[in-house]
Amino acid sequence: MVKNLKYLFKGSLALSAASLLFSCSTGYQLVKANRAEYNINKNLAVDSSIIKSYLPYKTQLDAEMNQILGYSEVEMVKSNDLPETVLGNFFSDAVLAEALKTDPTIDFSMPSTKGGIRVDVPKGAIKLSNIFELMPFENELIAFTLKGTDVQELINFIAATNGQPVAGIRLKIKNKKPVDVFIKGKPFDPQKTYRVLTSDYIAGGGDNALGFKNPIEKKVLGLKVRQAIINYVKANQAAGKTLNPKLDGRIVND
Incomplete structure (x- = not known):
């Protein structure tokens, strides 16, 4: 008798569990939906x-x-039309100066293309x-060791696009x-390797940039492009210097 009750109890539990499962799986069905449009303009009341x-x-x-x-x-x-601009020189010089503190090689x-530099910087404060x-972007700085042939690809890109923001070249x-390409004051040698600084966006082929697909080595600096510029401006201010970037002929049309 006890044995039969035991089996009967198990069967009841199984039936209850099955009933609960099916009752939970039925869910609800949408029977009606209301939709309204709210125009957001100057006539909208302030909340x-x-x-x-x-x-x-x-x-x-x-x-x-x-x-x-x-x-x-x-x-x-x-x-975007000129091969060299004061803004591009400031941008590139600032980023390179701060990156050299981490990697002097x-x-x-x-660090960017002309399209990546978004707005003017005012005179004064x-x-x-x-x-x-x-x-406005969260791009990270990366230093690459590149073969001379890959550097040549990058230089070709710079020339073909009528100049880009650069420093040290x-x-x-x-x-x-x-x-007439010079890097750090010396004629470019395609047989040498070079250490080139750029952003993760450019390195990934952003804006169709070339030369970074097959690096010998790459080093993430742990420094964002924007933060490098902020650090540079602050450092000049702390040293009592005002910014005064100029055109210096780093890229010219012959």
Whole structure:
């Protein structure tokens, strides 16, 4: 009798579990849906509760972004048409100077393309917001050891695109090809290897950049492009210097 009750109890449990499983799996069905459109424009009434929610964060963000990092004696203007610009020189020199503190073996840099430099930098006070607008991306700096043939590919790209922001290298462009190339003051030698600084975006072929597919070695510096520029402006300010970048003929059309 006890044995029969035992089997009966197990059977009841199994039946209850099965019933619960099927009842849970039925779920709900959507029988009606309402849709409405809300136009967001100047006629939309102000929602004070939303403003109250975000205002403390906006106040803190504004205070941070309005910090003055340093000063510039000139306006730095963006241009995609010129082989060399004051803004491009500032950008590249700043990034290279800060990267050399981590890796002094770097020979030259192309930390961005002209398209990657987003806005002008004003004359006078340079705020943190100016640098975030100039470089809004989270790109990391990487130092590559490249064969001379790969460096040649990169130099060809620079010439074919009528110049890019560079530092530590000088060249002339003739019929969209590079001539008279000098790296750290010495003639470029395709038989040598070079240490080249760029961003992870450019290294991955961003903006169709060439030369970084088969590096001998690569080293992630743990420094973002934007942070390098911020550090550079702050360092000049701490040293009592104002920024005064100039055109120096590092890339010219022959």
